[in-house]
Amino acid sequence: MINVEYEGVTYRFPADATDAEIAEALGTVKPREPVKTDGSLVDAIIPPETREVIGGAAGIAGGYARAGAAGFTDGFSNLVGLPVDLVNSALGAVGLPVSDKPFLGGDFVKEALYAPSELASLASGRTDKYGDFTAQATDPNRYSTGQRVFGRVADEFGGAALPVAGAWAGASKLGREGAKQLAVHGGNFVQRMAGEAAETIASNPAKALAAEIGTSAAAGTGAGVAKEITDNPVGELLGAILGVAGAGALTGLGRSVKNTVSAVTGSKSYSDDLVEGAVADQLLRSADTTAELATSNPDAVDARSLMRALRAPAAAENAVSGFKATAADRTGDPGLASLEYERQSGPNSARFTSARDANAEAVDDALMGTRPDTEASAFSDALREGVVNEIDTAMRHAEELDSKAVQAESTITPRMTDEQRGGVLRHKLQANLEEAREAERGAWAEVAGAQMPSAHLRDSLRGVVSRLSGAEVMQFAPNNVLALVDRLAAGSDYLPLKEVTGARSALSSLKREAQMAGDANRMRVLDQFIGAVDAHIDAAAPPEASEALARARAVSFDLNERFTRSSKPVGKALKEQTGGYARPDSSVPSLFVQPEKGNASYAVTAMEEVSDDEGAVDALKDALFGRVTREGRDLGNASRVSANAASYKTALETVPDVQSAVSDAVASRGAADIAKEGASNVAKRLTQRGQSATADYLSYGPGQGARAMKEALGSKDPKAAVEELMARAGSAPEAVDGAKRAFWDAMEGASRAVGEGGRTMGGMSAWVPRKLQRFLTDNSEAAQAIYAENPKHLADIKEISSALQDVDVRNRARAPQSSGTAQSLRTEADRVVNFATAQSRYTAVQRGQMSPVYFITSMAGTIARNATNRSRVAAFHRILDEALLDPEKARSLLMRYNPADRAALARGLRSTWGNRTDELLDIVSDGEGRETKPEPLELTVRPEDAERAKR
Numbered sequence: 001m002i003n004v005e006y007e008g009v010t011y012r013f014p015a016d017a018t019d020a021e022i023a024e025a026l027g028t029v030k031p032r033e034p035v036k037t038d039g040s041l042v043d044a045i046i047p048p049e050t051r052e053v054i055g056g057a058a059g060i061a062g063g064y065a066r067a068g069a070a071g072f073t074d075g076f077s078n079l080v081g082l083p084v085d086l087v088n089s090a091l092g093a094v095g096l097p098v099s100d101k102p103f104l105g106g107d108f109v110k111e112a113l114y115a116p117s118e119l120a121s122l123a124s125g126r127t128d129k130y131g132d133f134t135a136q137a138t139d140p141n142r143y144s145t146g147q148r149v150f151g152r153v154a155d156e157f158g159g160a161a162l163p164v165a166g167a168w169a170g171a172s173k174l175g176r177e178g179a180k181q182l183a184v185h186g187g188n189f190v191q192r193m194a195g196e197a198a199e200t201i202a203s204n205p206a207k208a209l210a211a212e213i214g215t216s217a218a219a220g221t222g223a224g225v226a227k228e229i230t231d232n233p234v235g236e237l238l239g240a241i242l243g244v245a246g247a248g249a250l251t252g253l254g255r256s257v258k259n260t261v262s263a264v265t266g267s268k269s270y271s272d273d274l275v276e277g278a279v280a281d282q283l284l285r286s287a288d289t290t291a292e293l294a295t296s297n298p299d300a301v302d303a304r305s306l307m308r309a310l311r312a313p314a315a316a317e318n319a320v321s322g323f324k325a326t327a328a329d330r331t332g333d334p335g336l337a338s339l340e341y342e343r344q345s346g347p348n349s350a351r352f353t354s355a356r357d358a359n360a361e362a363v364d365d366a367l368m369g370t371r372p373d374t375e376a377s378a379f380s381d382a383l384r385e386g387v388v389n390e391i392d393t394a395m396r397h398a399e400e401l402d403s404k405a406v407q408a409e410s411t412i413t414p415r416m417t418d419e420q421r422g423g424v425l426r427h428k429l430q431a432n433l434e435e436a437r438e439a440e441r442g443a444w445a446e447v448a449g450a451q452m453p454s455a456h457l458r459d460s461l462r463g464v465v466s467r468l469s470g471a472e473v474m475q476f477a478p479n480n481v482l483a484l485v486d487r488l489a490a491g492s493d494y495l496p497l498k499e500v501t502g503a504r505s506a507l508s509s510l511k512r513e514a515q516m517a518g519d520a521n522r523m524r525v526l527d528q529f530i531g532a533v534d535a536h537i538d539a540a541a542p543p544e545a546s547e548a549l550a551r552a553r554a555v556s557f558d559l560n561e562r563f564t565r566s567s568k569p570v571g572k573a574l575k576e577q578t579g580g581y582a583r584p585d586s587s588v589p590s591l592f593v594q595p596e597k598g599n600a601s602y603a604v605t606a607m608e609e610v611s612d613d614e615g616a617v618d619a620l621k622d623a624l625f626g627r628v629t630r631e632g633r634d635l636g637n638a639s640r641v642s643a644n645a646a647s648y649k650t651a652l653e654t655v656p657d658v659q660s661a662v663s664d665a666v667a668s669r670g671a672a673d674i675a676k677e678g679a680s681n682v683a684k685r686l687t688q689r690g691q692s693a694t695a696d697y698l699s700y701g702p703g704q705g706a707r708a709m710k711e712a713l714g715s716k717d718p719k720a721a722v723e724e725l726m727a728r729a730g731s732a733p734e735a736v737d738g739a740k741r742a743f744w745d746a747m748e749g750a751s752r753a754v755g756e757g758g759r760t761m762g763g764m765s766a767w768v769p770r771k772l773q774r775f776l777t778d779n780s781e782a783a784q785a786i787y788a789e790n791p792k793h794l795a796d797i798k799e800i801s802s803a804l805q806d807v808d809v810r811n812r813a814r815a816p817q818s819s820g821t822a823q824s825l826r827t828e829a830d831r832v833v834n835f836a837t838a839q840s841r842y843t844a845v846q847r848g849q850m851s852p853v854y855f856i857t858s859m860a861g862t863i864a865r866n867a868t869n870r871s872r873v874a875a876f877h878r879i880l881d882e883a884l885l886d887p888e889k890a891r892s893l894l895m896r897y898n899p900a901d902r903a904a905l906a907r908g909l910r911s912t913w914g915n916r917t918d919e920l921l922d923i924v925s926d927g928e929g930r931e932t933k934p935e936p937l938e939l940t941v942r943p944e945d946a947e948r949a950k951r
Contacts, residue, residue: 063147071151071220075158077110084108145228152227153220156240160216164209167197171205207896218243273897275875279883280897283327283890288335294899302900306331310891319803322362324355329807330887340810340884347874348881353761355885356808360766363804367767370797371744372737376705379738382729384698387686390728394679398672405672408665409635412658414626416619421626422588424619426573426581428610429563433574436559443552444505448498450545455493457500457540460532468525476525478510497537497545501552504533515566516576562609569602570609589623593651600650607654617655624651624658638669693721694728705738706745712782713746719781726785736789743779743786747797750775769804776801 002013004022013022078085084105092098101107143151174182182194200208222243223236230236284294284301294301309332314325328337344352416424461481465473473482481503507530514522534553541549565571569591575582583591592606603620610616626632627648634640645652645662652659685691689699693712700708715721729735751772752758752765759765776783776798787794883890 060144060147063143064150067143067147067151068154071154072158072161073110073113074151075155076161077107077113077158078155079159079162081105081107081109148228149221149224152224153217156216156220156223157213160212163197164212166194167200168205170194170197215244218246222246272872272875275872275879276893277897278876279879280893281899282339282880283336283883283894284899286335286339287331287333289333291335299899301898303894303898304900306333307891307894307898309333310887310894314806315803316359316363316800316807319800320359320362320366322365323359323807324362324885325807325887326355326810327884327887327890328809332806332809334809336884337809343881343884344810346881347877351881351885356766357760357762359807360760360764361762363767363800364764366800367748367797370793370800371748372741374734374737374741376709376738376742376745377702378734379725379729379742380698380700380702380705380708382732382735382738383694383725386728386730387694387698391679391683391686394675394682398675398679401668401672401675405636405665405668408661408668411661412625412629412641412665413635414622414629414632416622416626417586418589418623418626419584419586421619421623422573422585424616425588425592425606425610426585428613428616429570429573432609433559433563436555436563440552440555440559443548443555444501446548447541447545447552448496448501450497450542451494452497452500452537452540452542453493454495457495457533457536460536461529464528464532467528472521472525476522478507478526478529481507481529497541497549500533500537504530504537507533512564512576515564516578516582518577569599569605589619589626592620593623593627593648595627595647596649597647600648603651603654621655621658624648624655625662628652628662636669638666638673641669642666693724697725705742706749709739709742709746710749713743713779718779719785722782722785726788731789736786739786740793743783747772747775767804769801769807772801773805 002017002022004013004026013025081102081104084102088098088102088105099105101111170182219240220243223240225243226236226239280303281294281298284290284298284303284306287306289306290301290303310327310330312330314323314329316323316329317325326340327333328340340352465477465482468477507526511523511526511530514520514526537549561568563570563574566575572583573581573588573591592602594600594602603624606620607617610620628641628644629635630640630644634644641662645659645666652662686694687698688695690696693715696711696715697708700711712718712721712725726736726739729739751767753768754765758768783794784791879889879893883893
């Protein structure tokens with residue numbers, strides 16, 4: 001090839017092109033015009049020189065893009081048409097006529113793929129001297145060396161695209177197990193190959209694709225470089241093979257050098273496949289789900305189920321922002337938990353401590369986020385205010401009822417003494433007596449003019465006198481009666497009835513005097529004379545005066561029954577003696593107002609006599625009020641008044657309005673007493689410890705809400721206690737939030753760790769999930785009462801608590817596991833080199849038994865080996881602990897080193913086999929399968945393509 005630079009662009013011509021041919025070709029190139037400027041803003045921002053550089057860079061980038069597209073199309077077409085090309089070549093090899101571009105062969109497919117671009121080029125009016133668009137796109141002379149090598153790499157990708165896509169589709173449809181079955185039991189070679197490719201993709205898509213990309217890039221680079229050196233297809237094939245081998249060797253060498261340097265220098269980030277694979281194996285041997293098979297048949301272990309468990313976030317990670325679950329937390333695997341339990345006291349214990357502290361901080365932040373901002377004292381203040389209001393209400397009610405009771409009792413309060421009452425009553429009775437006597441006199445006046453025989457009266461009176469002793473006659477017989485006997489003896493045959501009734505009246509008066517004097521014998525004698533007179537009147541009264549006489553006698557009888565019977569209260573009240581009444585006024589009320597066990601009906605007698613006199617009735621009422629209240633001494637004592645009233649039931653029912661007044665007073669005082677006692681009980685219940693949940697709560701100071709709430713929650717009926725507190729404090733938002741804060745503070749006090757062992761490095765006491773859950777469970781009903789107005793707040797706390805129950809499972813492990821160090825990685829060399837070994841080898845050099853060069857190399861090897869071993873052990877511990885603390889890292893390790901996938905991943909997709917087969921076909925066909933260079937002088941330089949790729 002001849003490279004010619006013209007107008008800043010390098011053009012390539014065949015080696016046998018003459019100067020005239022080159023000049024003719026270059027003559028068609030339009031000279032490059034300088035970048036025009038018009039003084040615009042673009043010119044001010046981007047100078048012409050810079051714009052020219054940018055344009056050149058864009059041309060180079062466009063060249064790479066076109067070379068890549070052409071290479072990808074070439075590789076894809078060759079693979080698609082490979083079966084047809086193989087058959088075509090086989091037919092040509094046996095001498096049969098064949099087509100240069102067989103139907104569905106590589107060239108045919110290539111032209112088909114370029115057909116849309118051809119049509120677009122022709123439609124735009126662009127014509128090409130050397131033929132179609134396909135020829136130009138694939139012309140290597142149009143590209144720089146870098147672009148051609150890049151195109152060759154794209155060729156590899158194009159050849160691998162179809163196998164990779166097919167393997168991906170197969171993996172999606174069959175799954176890993178289905179692909180594995182097809183790879184083992186496929187009916188033919190092609191099916192088994194397809195199954196293996198699908199299995200590789202299904203095992204680890206990312207790793208498989210990365211390997212294929214690396215292989216294709218290495219093969220394409222090797223083949224592209226070889227093609228720049230020689231056009232021999234054998235060289236291109238060898239270049240592809242060497243590219244892959246060289247890339248692998250360089251990668252391995254680089255990794256080894258890097259690991260050795262890291263080991264010798266003591267890098268803390270040291271790691272290699274051996275260490276990571278050992279960590280993955282340790283995880284599988286420790287997990288309960290894989291431990292048995294990992295020990296007995298390691299290659300048969302499939303880590304996918306463990307990987308899925310590691311991928312699913314723990315409930316705590318969803319509930320608590322920033323919480324990072326461990327591998328055991330996510331999987332819940334007892335084996336991993338036991339391994340973590342052991343490892344947390346190992347060489348990297350600080351990592352576990354740091355992770356635990358970080359989670360403790362995250363949990364604390366989450367739970368602190370549920371703490372109300374309002375202080376618990378707000379609830380105490382509201383509760384205290386509720387207590388004051390309730391006591392005040394009860395006291396006001398009691399006062400109101402007491403006022404009503406006092407008013408009702410005022411109506412039954414006695415206002416007179418018994419002497420006053422008796423005077424009023426006796427005055428009324430005396431007036432009634434005088435009125436009755438006046439009526440009696442009138443009745444007897446009607447019969448005063450009648451004449452009646454005197455013989456019978458004389459005989460009757462003499463008979464009385466004859467029955468008396470001389471002493472009785474002298475002492476008790478009235479003179480007027482004796483005088484009347486003498487008159488009758490003188491011979492008068494008739495007497496006026498008036499004289500007879502007058503004599504009787506005189507006898508009655510004498511009898512009253514005897515009665516007042518208490519002279520029973522005289523009364524007896526007088527009764528005999530009165531009886532004789534009455535008998536005479538009954539026997540001797542003329543018929544015309546009998547009715548008037550009966551009326552007069554009835555009036556007299558009524559008067560005597562009402563007023564003169566000494567056995568009756570009126571008679572007792574009006575009984576007279578020398579100098580006045582026989583009884584004082586103060587004794588009169590008791591004659592009529594008597595208890596049930598006495599003569600209770602005498603109240604009826606009293607009312608019959610005084611009902612028409614308001615003053616007398618009031619005196620009788622006052623007497624009853626005095627008895628019922630014990631003259632006012634029992635006022636204010638409803639039970640005593642009620643008992644007293646029961647003793648005077650008949651009297652109370654007899655005297656108008658007295659019973660209702662007493663009943664009202666008793667009821668009012670009873671209600672007032674009940675209200676007063678209730679107010680006292682309310683005050684006692686709400687202020688004295690042990691009497692109510694409210695009193696117990698308020699016995700603590702405003703700053704001791706947590707202790708107060710703890711006592712309420714520890715009562716016999718926490719729900720009832722809390723409901724009492726909430727109801728009394730009211731539903732004001734501040735009060736409710738204060739109650740929540742008190743509950744939250746009590747929860748915090750019961751749920752945080754106690755002692756130094758539960759503190760983080762920062763000094764914070766960590767929350768203990770089991771304590772938290774126990775607190776919420778034990779106080780569930782009380783919590784619901786507190787959070788009734790917004791249950792979501794409580795639900796958030798419960799969600800966090802529930803989620804935390806499945807974390808830190810390592811601390812529940814009891815059976816210790818092995819140390820976790822893989823047997824192959826164990827070492828007893830704590831030093832990089834043993835001093836005795838170095839001394840012995842140095843002595844051998846001095847004796848001439850070992851060359852200095854060998855001494856240096858052997859010591860270097862020993863140092864490197866020991867350093868590597870030591871670094872691997874340290875790395876194993878570090879990576880194992882990192883994997884236990886980071887489930888995603890554990891999952892990544894298991895994905896990369898899953899024993900079930902090792903064979904498939906080591907096998908690869910073999911997608912480059914198609915390109916290698918096509919290259920072999922080119923060799924067999926004498927290099928005619930791939931167009932690598934054009935005919936001489938067929939290069940056309942069009943004016944619009946003046947900006948070409950620069951080298």
